Amino acid sequence: MSQDDFFAQIGVEPPAGSADSPPPTRRDRKRRTKERKRRRRRRRIVTTLIVVLFLAGAGYGGYWAYRGLREAAPAPSVSDYKGPGETEIQVEIPDGASGQEIGQILYDKGVVASVGAFADAYAANTNSGNIQAGIYTLKTKMSAANAVAALLDPASQTRRLTIPEGFTQTQVKEKLMSTGGFTPAEVDAAFADAAGIGLPAVAGGHVEGWLAPDTYNVSENATATEIVAEMVRRTVSRLKNAGVAEADYETVLIKASIVEREATPAYYGQVARVIDNRLADTDGDTQGKLGMDSTILYGLGRSGGMPTQAELEDASNPYNTRIHAGLPPTPIGSPGKGTITAVLNPPAGDWLYFVTINLDTGETRFASTYAEQQANEQLLQQYCAANEAKCSGGTHKS
CATH class of the missing domain: 4.10.280 (MYOD Basic-Helix-Loop-Helix Domain, subunit B)
Incomplete structure (x- = not known):
């Protein structure tokens, strides 16, 4: 190279x-x-x-x-309480709620520490899909696992019992048995336990009219006496809040229960005035007699229809206000707040009579004389001639 x-x-x-x-x-x-x-x-x-x-x-x-x-590195942990919880609280689980949605409800109520903790416990429990909609008695600050277990425990679920306005003692008893799960003997014992249910002495030992129309939550461990006592307590509370003297409790409930049966809400006040006017008319046309079919039917154990002529003339019925002057012996049902208010504050008027002339609209006419009442009843007869089937169940008139 x-x-x-x-x-x-x-x-x-x-x-x-x-x-x-x-x-x-x-x-x-x-x-x-x-x-x-x-x-x-x-x-x-x-x-x-x-x-x-x-x-x-x-x-x-x-x-x-x-x-x-x-x-x-360890996975981040979700916040959770320890133990069975502290203070009882009622929680409603809506129909179709998912585990995440239930967790949010419980978190908002202070039952669980976090939605995540409940979601984990819900996923870990193979029976969690059996949780039903309803009202549950739980506790604040429960561990998520205990919360899931409580929702699966039938003893935690609370039944909802609704008593409508105007229900009689007999109808309330049926509700307590069908919805509350109580036996006839348990309900009868509760009704008879005046001291145990806090029934005021002025009621004379009768619970009729004192079973407040309302919605009640019935836990698995509740007794019939406890539920009936709560009904009486709410009635007393409403009367007190309305300024009614204790000596007048029974009188107000009797009048309100009749108004409840005889009138629609639009006419509560006027019917309440008719009651007062007829009671005061001892020397006039009515001779202090209410003359209301609703009281007669109550005494016969019926809540609708029309009394027969023989029943109208039956003096053995203490609730026959066509025969007996004054108020009937007891209320004829459970009055609501609206009728109690109407009895305490009726409008001014000299009416002694009233009749519903149109069963479709509920239109009711009031009269001060019997002649006026007869003219109004002619209007009812005209309506019934054209609507015979609708009039077969009876009409409201006095």
């Missing part, structure tokens, strides 16, 4: 004036220049590849290092 070839191989110009190297030709210089450019390109490519490989290796190693640290 000549000296020129050696220096060309390593990419270096041979020393000037070398003894055995002739002066380079123009072609030699061009060839050497191209060779130097190729060598520089190869070095740049190699350097770039080395950098890329280094960065890729560093990133790959970093990922696995991060993954290893993450898997080694």
Whole structure:
């Protein structure tokens, strides 16, 4: 290998004036220049590849290092209470609620510490899908697992008992048995336990009229006496809040129960005024007699229809207000707040009679004289002639 070839191989110009190297030709210089450019390109490519490989290796190693640290670290825990809870609270679970939705309800009520804790406990319990809609007696600050268990326990579920306005003692008893799950003997014993249910002395031992129309939550462990006592308590509370003196409790309930049976809400006040006017009319046309069929039917054990002529004339029925002057012996049902208010604040008027002349609209006419009442009853007869089937169940008139 000549000296020129050696220096060309390593990419270096041979020393000037070398003894055995002739002066380079123009072609030699061009060839050497191209060779130097190729060598520089190869070095740049190699350097770039080395950098890329280094960065890729560093990133790959970093990922696995991060993954290893993450898997080694403990998972974040959700907040949860410990134990069976503290204070009783009633919670309503709507129909179709999901586990997440139930958890949110319980969290909002302070039962569980977090929705996440309940969701985990719900998912862990294989029976959680059996949780039913309803009202439950739970406790505040329960562990999520205890909350799920309580929702699955029938003893935690509370039944809802609704008593409508105007219900009689007999109808309330049927509700207590069908919805409350009590036996006839349990209900009868509760009704008879005046002291146990807090029945005021003015009631004379009779619960009729004192069983407040309302909605009650009946827990699995509740007794009939406890539920009836709550009904009486609410009635007493309403009378007190309305400013009724205790000596007048029974009188107000009797009047309100008659209004409840005789009138629609639009006419509560006017019917209440008719009652007062007829009671005061001892020397007039009514002779202090209410003359209302609703009281007669109550005494016969019926809540609808029309009394027969013989029943209208039956003096043995103490609730026959066509025969007996004054108020009947007891209320004839459970009056609501609206009728109690109407009895306490009736509008001014000298009406002694009333009759519902249209059973579709409930339109009722009031009269001060019997002649006016007869004219109004003609309107009712015209209506009944055109609607015979609707009049077969009886009409409201006095």
